[in-house]
Amino acid sequence: MATWTYSTSKNCWYGRCTGIGMQFSSFSSSQEKFDHCYENIISYLYEYDSFMESVGRVAGLGSDKEALEMQWWANATTRDDQQLPLNIKCTVISEIMNLNVKHKNISLQRESFEKPSKVKKPFDILWAYDILQYVTNPYTLLANWWNIATTDSMLVIAVPQTTNIEFNKQEYHTRTNHKHHYTLPMLIYMLSVNGWDCKSGFFKKSINDPWLYAIVYRSDIKPMDPMTTNLYHIAEDTDLLPDCVVNSINKYALLRQRDLVLPWIDKNLTVMENH
Numbered sequence: 001m002a003t004w005t006y007s008t009s010k011n012c013w014y015g016r017c018t019g020i021g022m023q024f025s026s027f028s029s030s031q032e033k034f035d036h037c038y039e040n041i042i043s044y045l046y047e048y049d050s051f052m053e054s055v056g057r058v059a060g061l062g063s064d065k066e067a068l069e070m071q072w073w074a075n076a077t078t079r080d081d082q083q084l085p086l087n088i089k090c091t092v093i094s095e096i097m098n099l100n101v102k103h104k105n106i107s108l109q110r111e112s113f114e115k116p117s118k119v120k121k122p123f124d125i126l127w128a129y130d131i132l133q134y135v136t137n138p139y140t141l142l143a144n145w146w147n148i149a150t151t152d153s154m155l156v157i158a159v160p161q162t163t164n165i166e167f168n169k170q171e172y173h174t175r176t177n178h179k180h181h182y183t184l185p186m187l188i189y190m191l192s193v194n195g196w197d198c199k200s201g202f203f204k205k206s207i208n209d210p211w212l213y214a215i216v217y218r219s220d221i222k223p224m225d226p227m228t229t230n231l232y233h234i235a236e237d238t239d240l241l242p243d244c245v246v247n248s249i250n251k252y253a254l255l256r257q258r259d260l261v262l263p264w265i266d267k268n269l270t271v272m273e274n275h
Contacts, residue, residue, distance in 0.1 A: 026130050034068035037129050044265045059123040060092045062113040062131040065100040067092050069127055074105035114141050122150035132159040136179050142194035143223035155196060157214040184212055185255045189231055191216050192240040194223040199242050203262040204270050231255055
């Protein structure tokens with residue numbers, strides 16, 4: 001079950017959980033996952049007051065029973081002295097039987113997060129933290145998520161990259177339940193071919209961190225067929241790719257990871273040449 005404690009350092013309420021049953025996770029507990037998520041994404045988003053006040057509905061895709069990230073959104077307040085509740089409505093889309101938390105702003109939509117039903121009111125944020133690597137068909141998944149979003153809806157993704165540098169040597173490994181290998185160039189392609197705006201988005205990959213982070217937005221361009229649409233087509237026919245991606249494709253007829261220079265929400269740049 002989850003209990004809530006106020007953190008003066010994080011200026012928010014956060015959950016502590018016990019009795020965790022996590023179907024998919026790269027973490028040992030829901031609390032560890034939440035702490036990782038808070039440190040790398042939530043803490044930065046919380047600094048944008050106008051953005052936070054604009055959020056009305058959040059979908060937790062594949063969340064576990066504790067749904068600590070959804071609990072944070074449901075309990076989020078303004079950052080001023082009044083700390084007024086933002087009253088954000090959260091929906092956990094998962095095949096779990098029930099949630100270990102009862103909250104007026106949190107509901108369970110019990111179905112596969114890979115094929116969610118269309119909703120009457122689209123979500124402002126689709127939250128997919130530590131979930132993409134378990135999906136057998138990420139192209140279909142990202143197209144399905146496009147369908148439950150509205151123009152400019154935000155998709156938040158964190159997924160581990162399985163090729164990294166450890167102790168000055170290239171290291172490749174994959175967990176036994178991971179279905180795909182992700183790199184930053186491939187993630188950008190998967191997102192853009194499914195109508196997600198990467199040009200206006202944010203990406204992060206740190207040298208000593210195996211995780212890829214992406215925040216992108218739903219465009220008006222419908223998902224394309226990956227069998228007939230490559231990065232060159234996307235660069236020529238749409239405005240979904242960052243300039244550094246388009247420049248690399250036009251110069252080398254391929255996308256080189258070393259050419260990527262991408263912003264993150266903390267206003268720093270991910271410069272892949274440094275990797």
